Amino acid sequence: MSDRLQITAAAADPALLDLPWDVPLEDWPAEVLAALPRGISRHVVRFVRLSGRIIAVKEIGETVAYREYELLRALRRLGVPSVEPLGVITGRRDSTGERLEAALITKHLQFSLPYRALFSQQLQPGTSARLVDALTVLLVRLHLTGFYWGDVSLSNTLFRRDAENFAAYLVDAETGDLHDRLTPGQRGYDLEVARVNIIGELMDLEAGGLLEAEVDPVAIGNRLAERYERLWDALTGAESFGAADRWRVAARIERLNELGFDVAELDIVTDVDGTTVSIQPKVVDAGHHARRLARLTGLDVEESQARRLLNDLDQYRASTERQNEPEDRVARDWLTEVFEPAVRAVPGDLRGKLEPAQVFHEMLDHRWFVSAEQDRDVPMSEAAQTYVERVLRDRPDEKAVLGVDTASLPQVAEDEAG
Numbered sequence: 001m002s003d004r005l006q007i008t009a010a011a012a013d014p015a016l017l018d019l020p021w022d023v024p025l026e027d028w029p030a031e032v033l034a035a036l037p038r039g040i041s042r043h044v045v046r047f048v049r050l051s052g053r054i055i056a057v058k059e060i061g062e063t064v065a066y067r068e069y070e071l072l073r074a075l076r077r078l079g080v081p082s083v084e085p086l087g088v089i090t091g092r093r094d095s096t097g098e099r100l101e102a103a104l105i106t107k108h109l110q111f112s113l114p115y116r117a118l119f120s121q122q123l124q125p126g127t128s129a130r131l132v133d134a135l136t137v138l139l140v141r142l143h144l145t146g147f148y149w150g151d152v153s154l155s156n157t158l159f160r161r162d163a164e165n166f167a168a169y170l171v172d173a174e175t176g177d178l179h180d181r182l183t184p185g186q187r188g189y190d191l192e193v194a195r196v197n198i199i200g201e202l203m204d205l206e207a208g209g210l211l212e213a214e215v216d217p218v219a220i221g222n223r224l225a226e227r228y229e230r231l232w233d234a235l236t237g238a239e240s241f242g243a244a245d246r247w248r249v250a251a252r253i254e255r256l257n258e259l260g261f262d263v264a265e266l267d268i269v270t271d272v273d274g275t276t277v278s279i280q281p282k283v284v285d286a287g288h289h290a291r292r293l294a295r296l297t298g299l300d301v302e303e304s305q306a307r308r309l310l311n312d313l314d315q316y317r318a319s320t321e322r323q324n325e326p327e328d329r330v331a332r333d334w335l336t337e338v339f340e341p342a343v344r345a346v347p348g349d350l351r352g353k354l355e356p357a358q359v360f361h362e363m364l365d366h367r368w369f370v371s372a373e374q375d376r377d378v379p380m381s382e383a384a385q386t387y388v389e390r391v392l393r394d395r396p397d398e399k400a401v402l403g404v405d406t407a408s409l410p411q412v413a414e415d416e417a418g
Contacts, residue, residue: 008066009087009105010073015051016105021092024100025059034108047108054108055086062090062102064174069104071173078145079287081138082170083109083158109169111161111355115154115201119210128202128215129223131159134168136227137260139194140235141286142170148186150175152194154201161354162302163361191228195221235261238280243270249279256281260303262288296331297339301357308361312338338380345384350392363387 007016020028025044034047034054045058060068065088072085084107092100115131135157142149149156149170156172179186202217211217235256241248253263265283270276289306293299301309316334317323342363343356354362367383 004091004093005089006091007087007089008069012087013051016087016089019048019050019057021089021103022094022100024094025057025103056083056106056108058104058106059101060104060174062088065090065102065104068173071176071178072106074178075142075145075147075170075173078147079285080141080145080147080170081167082173083107106171109158109160109171111358112158112169114158116205116210118159119205126212128212128220130166131168132198132220132224133227134159134162134166135194135198136224136231137286138168138170139190139224140228140231143182143187143190143232144235144284144286146179146181148177148179148182149173149190150177150193151197152190153197155197160302161358163304163308163358165304167302167304187232191225194228195225198224231259234259235284236281238278240276240278243275243277246277249277252279252281256284257288260288260307261286262291296328297335299335299339299357301355305355305357305361308364309339309357312360312364342380342384345381346388346392350388353392359392362391366391 005021009016019032023029025046028046028048032048034049043058043060045056048055048057058065069085069088072082075082076084086105086107089103089105092102094100118127118131131154135152135154138157139149139152151172151174156170158169158171159166160169161167199217199221202211202215202220205211206215206217239248239252249266249268253266256263262285263281263283264285265281267280267282269278287303289310290301290303293301293306293310296313297309299306299309313331313334316338317325317327317330320330322330339360342360346359363380363384366387367378367380370383370386371378
């Protein structure tokens with residue numbers, strides 16, 4: 001291997017030097033690869049086992065590799081859901097001295113899958129709509145930070161289960177650009193690209209017999225545009241009311257909290273005589289429920305999972321008649337008496353199938369079902385045991401969180417790194 005090989009990374013793993021960088025990525029030997037489903041990509045991408053973890057390696061031009069690496073790092077700093085960039089490899093040459101393309105390295109997003117893998121097996125009705133809803137939230141979050149995507153699609157997104165919903169993560173920033181603020185035209189173009197791409201992707205699934213029979217691809221594409229506009233307006237739109245209705249300020253913030261967003265800065269303006277008040281959110285941060293749960297318990301989970309866990313915490317607080325005690329104290333007891341014992345009920349050999357928060361969410365659903373079935377209040381400890389035996393154990397080994405047995409999926413020319 002040429003001594004001109006260069007690794008650019010915040011914290012380079014020495015094991016990277018052991019990978020066959022003098023071989024084109026499409027010819028890498030099976031012993032270094034991890035068999036995981038990949039999303040559609042313009043570039044060759046492979047998943048690789050490295051130091052006990054899995055990374056995604058994408059062959060791409062050197063200039064583009066460095067640019068995408070820096071954009072992904074910026075998005076991570078801004079708290080936008082996206083894959084974690086690990087480094088860029090340049091100076092690659094094969095055994096004959098021929099130049100090879102650079103490689104962008106990202107960390108594999110555990111318990112995530114590209115959209116095509118989701119439709120390789122039968123999922124619950126409404127899956128396509130829920131995926132598009134997750135992508136809508138991601139696009140709004142990106143636009144709020146000033147990120148112009150340029151190629152919005154299901155293919156450039158990864159999905160993780162988030163309670164009964166999905167959470168979307170950006171995996172391809174190749175065509176993106178970061179601005180202080182996006183113009184309506186930039187947002188509109190991104191939105192139209194998303195609508196057209198999603199319709200095309202769903203039509204492709206439909207042609208392959210993988211789409212739910214009742215789904216209209218055009219309606220789903222239009223759904224994204226409509227829901228985007230409603231969410232954007234809810235987060236950024238101005239609202240005016242009489243000075244006597246100042247309670248509307250708190251009501252607006254509460255509505256945004258319910259949507260999963262915090263208002264970090266609010267612009268409040270009164271007219272000359274003070275009879276009319278106008279409010280407009282200036283800085284909005286996603287993750288309201290996730291941050292609250294993290295503050296109370298230290299758990300780092302998705303937003304809908306956090307909402308579900310907080311609801312269970314509230315029920316625990318009421319059932320133990322501790323409404324007058326400090327919330328953080330009750331939360332610590334809930335964590336040690338309810339959440340942790342339930343998660344520990346999962347045997348070690350089954351813990352890689354779902355994230356702990358998703359396991360707990362499903363246990364709550366299972367507990368409700370069993371309680372209704374038996375017409376009694378089933379204790380959580382009992383529900384955890386029957387969930388493991390009736391539900392979790394039946395999942396195939398290596399089954400990813402979104403409901404797909406990754407070992408059985410065909411390795412099509414698709415990728416996670418974009």
